[in-house]
Amino acid sequence: MSHVNVTINGRQYRMACEEGQERRLLQLADSMESRVEGLRGKFGEIGDARLTVMAALTIADELLDANQRIGRLEEQLNALQDARYAASERAKATQSAISLALNSASERLEKMSQTLNRTLGGGIAIG
CATH class of the missing domain: 3.30.160 (Double Stranded RNA Binding Domain)
Known part of the structure; x- marks a missing residue:
């Protein structure tokens, strides 16, 4: 100590x-x-005790304001974190949908290529 x-x-x-x-x-x-x-x-x-009490009240007022501001900032941070999580989930869903769409388009193109190969015949391969 x-x-x-x-x-x-x-x-x-x-x-x-x-x-x-x-x-x-x-x-x-x-x-x-x-x-x-x-x-x-x-x-x-105005007296020592009164000056000290007034100074303490001024500090307490500033502390209360700071704590309230911290509370508001924490609420904003939580809201931003929630929004970030939701955006991340939407991005994952979008990526998944795009992947499925590309796979589906690839399968359709493959089928079209096979159909064209059968239709045209003659050994000419497309794709």
């Missing part, structure tokens, strides 16, 4: 984090500090 000193709203806090997460914790604290400073610049000195 590592420990990092962070500054939020002008106060230092000693925070514990997992090994390797120190930089991430410092980035989170810097983000929170800049939000508090931004709110202080906008609203003035």
Whole structure:
């Protein structure tokens, strides 16, 4: 377990984090500090607790928006995957139909060739 000193709203806090997460914790604290400073610049000195709560609510609002957007994107992804699967199935069916049509045409041509060979006679082979 590592420990990092962070500054939020002008106060230092000693925070514990997992090994390797120190930089991430410092980035989170810097983000929170800049939000508090931004709110202080906008609203003035309205109290430490209130600034911290407002910053937390701002973060929660952004997180909620991000989660909703992720949900919509996941729905779109699922719809696209379903459409891709349906298109793949249609392509397989089309390939199968084309293959059957070509086989049928080949058989008809072979029969026509045999009929012509019998009709013309004389040993001339067609096809």
